[in-house]
Amino acid sequence: MIPSLRGMLRGLLTRGTEGRRRRHAIHKTAPVPGAAVAIVFFATGTLCFVFLGPLRSPPTPTTTSSSGKAAATACDATRGEWVHDPSLRPHYTNATCGFIQDYQNCMKHGKPSLEFLQWKWRPDAADAGCGELMERFDAARFFRAVRGRSILFVGDSLASSHVLSLVCTLSELETPTKRHSTGFEQWWFEAHDFAVSFFWTPFQIRWRLTSDGPESTAPGPARQGEVFAGPSDLHLDEPDERWMSAAKEHDYVVLSASHWFRRPAVYYRGGHVVGCHGCSAKDADNVTGTELSPEHAQRVAFRTVLRALARGEHGFEGTAVLRTVAPTHYEKGGWFDGGECPSTRPLGRDRTAEMVEPEAGFYRAQVEEFRAAAKEARRSGGAVRLRLMDVTGMMLRRPDGHPGRYGHGPGQHDGFDVDCLHWCLPGPIDVWNELLLQILDG
Template identity: 25%
Template sequence: MQRWQKKKTHFPLIALIFFVFIAFSILYSESNIQGFHQDHSHQRSTIQDGSFLNSTPAHNFNLSKKAPVVTAAGVSILGTKHEMGLFFLVGFVVGLDKFTTCASTVRYSGKRGVSAVDRAEISDRKESSEVETCDFFSGKWVFDNVSYPLYNESDCSYMSDQLACHKHGRPDLGYQFWRWQPQNCNLKRWNAMEMWEKLRGKRLMFVGDSLNRGQWISMLCLLQSTIPADKQSITPNSELTIFRAENYNATVEFLWAPLLVESNCDDAVDHRMNERILRPDGILRHSSRWEHADILVFNSYLWWRQGPVKLLWSNEEKSVCQEISGLGGMELAMESWADWVTTHVDPLKKKVFFVTMSPTHLSRDEWEPGAEGNCYNEKQPIHDKRYWGAGSDLPTMRMLEKVLSRLGSKVSVLNITQLSEYRKDGHPTIYRKFWEPLGPEKLANPASYSDCMHWCLPGVPDVWNELLFQFL
């Protein structure tokens, strides 16, 4: 005891400065938000159970209480008040950024942090009370130029040039007039005032990549018209952007975290890297920003589809990276995220949603055998209910189902994959702002630079938000 007291008394000043700096950095982004909200409890979600591989409704699973998460460093993460002490206990860890490199690379060794998530097999048994009466994710698209679009592109102050297809010259507007019709039931009609009442005094935060950012922009467009101009504001803060509605004491936010865990791609603007390096056991940088939100909407997928990724664990001192497949890396990241959910989410107080894969339409041959090209110049949805594109990876869906099914009622799944698969007509293609000049060769071949990943607004992401509205 005396030896410890002696060390404590002579603790180096620089270590203390490091600790204060880290604590301040993490808490700074929260300080402007915390005073803006009141504490509110939530009613338990009544979304039914089911396998999202079979396009069933958003679901809540059951999970008994588990022990605290134990990190790779062997330190329990006990909750918000103790997370600052985590750095003090394990030492200062240099964060990843766009300048991070690997000194060398070896194959992935199978090393993992110890997870708090129960890895027992999940039973497929359902109680009689959980019999599904409506599958909101199975159905068809119906042309409806009376009720849709839900807003005009030009009226949305927060529209992105990446998604404003009409502004950038798209001549056909048919993509705006399709309504999703679930099988044997109806989606709740969108009502912005009712949505704001659900959000009163709360923080709604979207966390993920540019597809998730598109859903966030869609939500702003759906909501902003009911807020007086002098009662709304937006505060861009690089990774975290916050829209405030003062008369509802509410915020709708977006946090850039494309791999969910810490990575060298976390710069919201400059994130094009030759190699992607992530810290699979590093969730604190992002979770310190999202943990105080009342409603969280996560996504992650396309960034894992671009080849192998490199792992740089928190306790690796020599910058030796391990290479792993994109799917393997995603599973590790999802497990770290699931550990956070397990230890931090009370479904009576916080609602968490995970949005499944947003499909791409990169090969016209998939819906029109023998044809060349991609989604460019497509003007109609796919009407074959059995259609499934190669861009939606079934092994990834199975992995997600395995991870998410362990989280019980803590997470609800928005299965947007199948319904979005049909919308080959809904992408920006060439009708968006491109950040780099396009040469004559590309301009002569529109399909060569068509964006078949993101979605025009108004359009498909509006339906994703209608589904979110349905389940809140």
């Protein structure tokens, strides 16, 4: 541990702990609807511009809203660079927040250097009037913006990491009460009348394991290895009703998740098979369609979900936020074939940052489908607001922020020794909370 950081971490959380109230805001005694689904360790995740070709250092994006005007944020913070600040201290640690899970807990598992915690994101000052550095997350300001409201995160384990980052950061002012309700996790901040909920789904559309019966739902934790191996049936034109029907109970819904679309799957439209990806010989015998790419499936899935929200289906009248894909940083291999992420510092402006396929395709699809859904929302004149939170460019430059070999203890997670997809907590993804605050308080 960096000596100057160690002392500061010991006393990190010594600080002491009226917006409108929507009729759908979750109260501490209110149950959250949905069907049972477990959070799976192996679930993997994931301003507005079209990029045609391999993703390198992204061009200047624009923050877009459903009104077609620039979003009312302090600045467009998506283009910039990471700058070193040795005095920077995290809002929380594994000693002050008990919600961090093992695969995120780089401090517990002995990551050799904590320098990855000492970098600030500096937006380009020329973009929409940004200052020299992005304003540090202010939990009190966040609570003022969301008092009497609730937010639902929908996605995979990267979405879960964002939830825990936010919850741990807000714990500076109030430690929440955690509870579960039929597939949802929820953290209730009673003193601030605010609830954070999370629903795990790696696709956001209706899905099930191909090997399951027709009435089965997403499998529980005892079958997590089977879920990861797949294949799955994906109904590309049907949102997952388990979370979509609960969206109306929340003021904000944050969507993400892309990486699972790389897994083998059989694709459906209108209840009929239209193709597959990575089909085995046995699966192929039952598939009458053609081989479809993961990028195509992900694009159609986001189109389905975003437009359903934009139309206010199931009574949703709040703000929907799409977080873009967070890239992996494997070198010389992948998850199970010797890949590593040995970098100890962010990439500077002097180094070209590249994102490989299919992640670059996932990113293009997210941005393009967001634009199309925002256009539909404007045309319908409904109450739903759409916001795009682009984290791709800034996270592309943080190969140092993954657990690597320090997301588990010796001998644990056999066959998954190096994690260059998830992120350490605390870590670089804490900046996502600053972007989220800009959107919600804009």
